[in-house]
Amino acid sequence: MINWASIFERRKRTVTKRKTCDISHATGESSTNAASASDTASLGVARGKGTDICDGNEQVQTVPPLGIQDFIERAWDMGFNSNGRLETGGIKGTRKFIGTPEAQALFKSFSIPCTVKAIRGAKVEKPYQELLNEIEAYFEQACGADVHTKIRSTDLPPIYLQYQGHSLTVVGFEKTKENKSCLYVFDPSVRNPQAIKKYSQSDRLEKDEPKIESIIRFYRRGEDYFRKHENFELLFLK
Numbered sequence: 001m002i003n004w005a006s007i008f009e010r011r012k013r014t015v016t017k018r019k020t021c022d023i024s025h026a027t028g029e030s031s032t033n034a035a036s037a038s039d040t041a042s043l044g045v046a047r048g049k050g051t052d053i054c055d056g057n058e059q060v061q062t063v064p065p066l067g068i069q070d071f072i073e074r075a076w077d078m079g080f081n082s083n084g085r086l087e088t089g090g091i092k093g094t095r096k097f098i099g100t101p102e103a104q105a106l107f108k109s110f111s112i113p114c115t116v117k118a119i120r121g122a123k124v125e126k127p128y129q130e131l132l133n134e135i136e137a138y139f140e141q142a143c144g145a146d147v148h149t150k151i152r153s154t155d156l157p158p159i160y161l162q163y164q165g166h167s168l169t170v171v172g173f174e175k176t177k178e179n180k181s182c183l184y185v186f187d188p189s190v191r192n193p194q195a196i197k198k199y200s201q202s203d204r205l206e207k208d209e210p211k212i213e214s215i216i217r218f219y220r221r222g223e224d225y226f227r228k229h230e231n232f233e234l235l236f237l238k
Contacts (some may be wrong), residue, residue: 068098068106069091069092069093069094070092071106071109072084072091072098072102072105072106073085073090073091073092074109075102075105075106075108075109076105078109080104080105080106080108080109081101081102081104081105082105084101084102084105099162099167099233100116100160100162100233100235103160103235104116104235107235107237112237113237113238114235114236114237114238115235115236115238116233116234116235116236117134117233117234117236118231118232118233118234119131119134119231119232119233119234120230120231121230121231126227127226127229127230127231127232128223128226128227128229128232131161131226131232131234132173132181132183132223132226134234135159135161135170135173135183135234136173136175136181138156138159138173138236139152139154139156139172139173141156142154142155142156157236157237158170158171158186159234159235159236160234160235161183161185161232161233161234162232162233162234162235163226163229163231163232163233164229164231166189167188168183168185168186168187168188168221169185169186169188170183170184170185171184171185171186172184174220180222180223181222181223182220182221182222182223183220183221183222184219184220184221185219185220185221186219187219187221190218192218193215193218196215
């Protein structure tokens with residue numbers, strides 16, 4: 001199963017609209033530049049809540065916190081995707097990873113509307129292309145008619161993206177002038193770069209744009225990253 005804990009354990013960042021796109025604290029303070037205006041055609045970004053910053057950028061392993069395990073077990077008791085208990089043998093007090101069905105069950109148990117879309121191989125459109133098109137359409141629905149604005153901010157919640165062996169929290173979409181697409185994500189297996197800490201409460205953001213561009217690459221996942229996978233699952237909150 002896939003590690004989904006970061007969606008709840010790590011609170012999301014807010015994105016505010018500036019001359020360039022900023023990933024910011026829930027208070028509205030800038031923390032890091034999300035795209036360079038010089039090479040970006042358009043960008044949609046989800047809003048969320050603040051998060052803590054970790055040192056370094058090394059790979060890390062996370063497992064569902066016990067509170068999340070309790071909530072999922074409770075959702076199964078309520079009849080939401082209850083076959084998950086049979087498939088996993090139960091998760092309470094274990095280090096088992098959890099996936100899209102468990103995420104969906106948890107949200108529904110709290111009466112939070114959500115939908116799941118599965119993207120499978122063996123179609124005319126390659127799976128990674130369908131994935132990127134689906135996420136682009138999601139952000140575009142809330143971006144309004146101003147197609148000339150380079151950075152467009154939305155109030156949409158983040159997307160939960162699962163593929164074989166891993167999961168990501170999608171908070172933005174980018175389309176370059178070369179018509180290349182990429183996602184902005186929070187990856188629970190990669191710590192945030194240490195350099196981002198000095199910008200989290202700094203007014204030097206725009207002065208240091210070249211440095212910010214080198215930092216933000218840790219949050220980009222492009223076509224080459226996704227093309228090696230054949231199956232994806234997306235969970236959208238309504």
